[in-house]
Amino acid sequence: MTDDGIRLDSVTRRFGSGSTSVTALDDVSLVFPSGTFTAVMGPSGSGKSTLLQCAAGLDRPTSGSVTVGGTELTALSETKLTLLRRERIGFVFQAFNLLPSLTAEQNVALPLRLAGRRPKRAQVREALQQVGLGDRARHRPTELSGGQQQRVALARALITRPDVLFGDEPTGALDSRTGRDVLALLRGTVDRDGQTIVMVTHDPVAASCADRVVFLVDGRVHGELSGAAAEDIAAHMTRLEAKPEAEPQSESEAKLQDQPEAAPC
Known part of the structure; x- marks a missing residue:
C-alpha cells in the first residue's frame, strides 16, 4: 500500500432527494496512513458507520472520491469493487x-x-x-464464548492478509475484560505486522488503543486527538455532544495533541 493507505477527498453521502434528503457525510476529507490504527467517534447519527461503509467500498459516495492503496474505489465497477473488498479489505x-x-x-x-x-x-x-485459539480449531461457535467467537471473526478477517481492516464496534458485544483482550490483538496486528485499522467505536477506552481518534458531528470532521488517554477522549466527546451545532474546526485547531498515556491494550 501507499503511505496514504486510505484517502477520502471531499466525500459527501446523501440519502433520499429533495426536501426529504439526509446528508450523512458532508464534504469529508481524511487520510488513514498505512500501518496505523485510527478510531472514529461521534454522537449518534454523526455519520460514523456511513464513513466506514464508504471507505470500505460497501457504499458509494454521492460525490467525492475514496482511494485504497492507490486504487480509486469510485471508479470501479461493482464486480471489480467486490473483488477488491474480497482480496484487500477485512471486516470485523x-x-x-x-x-x-x-x-x-x-x-x-x-x-x-x-x-x-x-x-x-x-x-x-x-x-x-x-x-490465541489454536486449541479451539474444531469447536463450533456454540461451544465458544463471545470473546472467542470475536477472535475467530478476527482470524477470519486477517486470513487473506488485507491491506486494511475495518471494525464496526468490534468490542460492543463483549464484556470489558474480553473487549480489552480483542483490542490488544488489534493493537498487536498494527505494531507487529503493520496492519492498517479503522475502527468505529463509542467507547473511549477502546478508542484509547488507537494512534489517533477522529471525531464526527453531523457528518463533518470536528477535530482529532493523537495518543490520548480514555479520560481525554471522553471529555472531548462530552464537549462535542454539548455543542453539536458548532462549526467544524480548522486543520490547525483540529489536531489536538495529547501526551500519550498507557492504554488498556
Missing part, C-alpha cells in the same frame, strides 16, 4: 457473523474458499494461533 463487526454449522477453522477458511483458493490447514491454524 459487533455481530460475530460466524456460520453455526462450521467449526472455527472452517469459518476462518471461508473467505479463501469464496475467493476460489484452497486454504492450507497450516495457514488456518496459524491464523487461529495468532488470536
Whole structure:
C-alpha cells in the first residue's frame, strides 16, 4: 500500500432527494496512513458507520472520491469493487457473523474458499494461533464464548492478509475484560505486522488503543486527538455532544495533541 493507505477527498453521502434528503457525510476529507490504527467517534447519527461503509467500498459516495492503496474505489465497477473488498479489505463487526454449522477453522477458511483458493490447514491454524485459539480449531461457535467467537471473526478477517481492516464496534458485544483482550490483538496486528485499522467505536477506552481518534458531528470532521488517554477522549466527546451545532474546526485547531498515556491494550 501507499503511505496514504486510505484517502477520502471531499466525500459527501446523501440519502433520499429533495426536501426529504439526509446528508450523512458532508464534504469529508481524511487520510488513514498505512500501518496505523485510527478510531472514529461521534454522537449518534454523526455519520460514523456511513464513513466506514464508504471507505470500505460497501457504499458509494454521492460525490467525492475514496482511494485504497492507490486504487480509486469510485471508479470501479461493482464486480471489480467486490473483488477488491474480497482480496484487500477485512471486516470485523459487533455481530460475530460466524456460520453455526462450521467449526472455527472452517469459518476462518471461508473467505479463501469464496475467493476460489484452497486454504492450507497450516495457514488456518496459524491464523487461529495468532488470536490465541489454536486449541479451539474444531469447536463450533456454540461451544465458544463471545470473546472467542470475536477472535475467530478476527482470524477470519486477517486470513487473506488485507491491506486494511475495518471494525464496526468490534468490542460492543463483549464484556470489558474480553473487549480489552480483542483490542490488544488489534493493537498487536498494527505494531507487529503493520496492519492498517479503522475502527468505529463509542467507547473511549477502546478508542484509547488507537494512534489517533477522529471525531464526527453531523457528518463533518470536528477535530482529532493523537495518543490520548480514555479520560481525554471522553471529555472531548462530552464537549462535542454539548455543542453539536458548532462549526467544524480548522486543520490547525483540529489536531489536538495529547501526551500519550498507557492504554488498556
